[in-house]
Amino acid sequence: MNPTVLVTGATGYIGGRLVPELLTAGFKVRCLARDPDRLRDHGWTDRVERVRGDVLAAQTLRPALAGVDVAFYLVHSLTTGAGFEQTEDEAARNFATAAKDAGVSRIVYLGGMAPQDTPVADLSPHLRSRVRVGQVFRACGIPTVELRAAVVIGSGSASFEMLRYLTERLPVMVTPRWVGTRIQPIAVRDVLRYLVGAAVAPDPAVGIGGVFDIGGPDVLTYREMMLRYARLADLPRRLIVAVPVLTPGLSSQWVGAVTPVPASIARPLVESLRHEVVCGDRRITELVPDPPEGLLGFDGAVRLARTRVREAAVTTRWSSASMPGAPSDPLPTDPAWAGGSLYRDLREAEVDIPAERVWRVVESIGGETGWYSFPLAWAIRGWLDRMVGGIGLRRGRRDPETLRLGDTLDFWRVEALEPGHLLRLRAEMKLPGLAWLEMRVEPTAGGRTRYRQRALFFPHGLFGHLYWWSVAPFHAVVFGGMVRNLLRRAAQEDPGGAS
Incomplete structure (x- = not known):
């Protein structure tokens, strides 16, 4: 026994x-x-x-x-x-x-x-x-x-x-x-x-x-x-x-x-x-x-x-795992101050639009389509990135409608892709830290759809913290506007996929 x-x-x-x-x-x-x-x-x-x-x-x-x-x-x-x-x-x-x-x-x-x-x-x-x-x-x-x-x-x-x-x-x-x-x-x-x-x-x-x-x-x-x-x-x-x-x-x-x-x-x-x-x-x-x-x-x-x-970017890591991966890993039961600084901008909305139409808009983001919010802000960020030796927005995207894992997307790269459900992008611009942008599409009852969006930033040193707080006042315009305009575009899509 x-x-x-x-x-x-x-x-x-x-x-x-x-x-x-x-x-x-x-x-x-x-x-x-x-x-x-x-x-x-x-x-x-x-x-x-x-x-x-x-x-x-x-x-x-x-x-x-x-x-x-x-x-x-x-x-x-x-x-x-x-x-x-x-x-x-x-x-x-x-x-x-x-x-x-x-x-x-x-x-x-x-x-x-x-x-x-x-x-x-x-x-x-x-x-x-x-x-x-x-x-x-x-x-x-x-x-x-x-x-x-x-x-x-x-x-x-x-x-x-x-x-x-x-x-x-x-x-x-x-x-x-x-x-x-x-x-x-x-x-x-x-x-x-x-x-x-x-x-x-x-x-x-x-x-x-x-x-x-x-x-x-x-x-x-x-x-x-x-x-x-x-x-x-x-x-x-x-x-x-x-x-x-x-x-x-x-x-x-x-x-x-x-x-x-x-x-x-x-x-x-x-x-x-x-x-x-x-x-x-x-x-x-x-x-x-x-x-x-x-x-x-x-x-x-x-x-x-x-x-x-x-x-930082894996939201279901612990909820879906039956056992921890390693004793040194963070646990969901750790205090809120544990695990290092990780800044988040979280936004979501539920709309009366089929999930597949919302997903088509999510998957076509970037490149010639743009980012659905404050185009000048995105352009300025791209110019600033190029001024310090980064790639800026000049890479565009491989295909105007579909994405593949590992694709470049302006100054992002596709890190995770679950068609119809999840797109996670990792920033490749010059930053004092690591950044991700994640978009989730979830069908709900009655043919409605919940759209969830997260921007994550893991600062690197003191300058990383200063960078986050310097841009945080603009998040309501950039990320909030992104949610509203993306869903407005989805509402304008016809059922067959043409806008």
């Missing part, structure tokens, strides 16, 4: 990525959540047992842990408000007591890496609470594997998103002293491999103890991580100046102002960065051996984590 595992924190960053890994490994998975409906957006939700419970409500834990072999404790609050550490301690004690009463054979806990030579009392509140939670579990009498990680590199990880946004948005940074702190980051892929391995490894209480530092092969300062991220993202080298006057509170407010990561989340991360967090040993390999290809380094982890650029 396959062992049963309980995953707490399945609605969180690590938990949402761990569940499919456990399913692949053959476990029966039960997920504990205060609101199980929050799990419905995951592709694996119909393959797990969902139970309602709260680690702060002890009476809800015993039934949730009944029949469980291994319990994963992935609950941790990224706040440091009044009573924060007492709340964390109470939750851990509730869980440990209920797990022991239920006969759970092992607890696997993901905590935070702490410096070897710093007393627990001198740690930041964020790290101190994580260390003390591990102590609660190890004292409860259940064999416990505590994995301690520093910065986790993966799209959606709060630590990584803070690094991503700071580097992408600020070519020049006046930073706190913690940019010189040495850190041993780890790819989320390897974190998940260690978690799954910890569930099946021999009893860690025999010989090697139950606390294990986990980190990737690189030890870097935060400054070095920002500089390497800039290089991997093809950004100009960043100028970073450290000053001694920025306290953790001021630093978190600064992060909150510069990035979408809320200051309330940034503060515990920033406070922890004052500690050097480097693996004290490699005993973890005695419990979970390294993979044949070795651990993923910082550069490789960043390349995987930057998948938002590739996924």
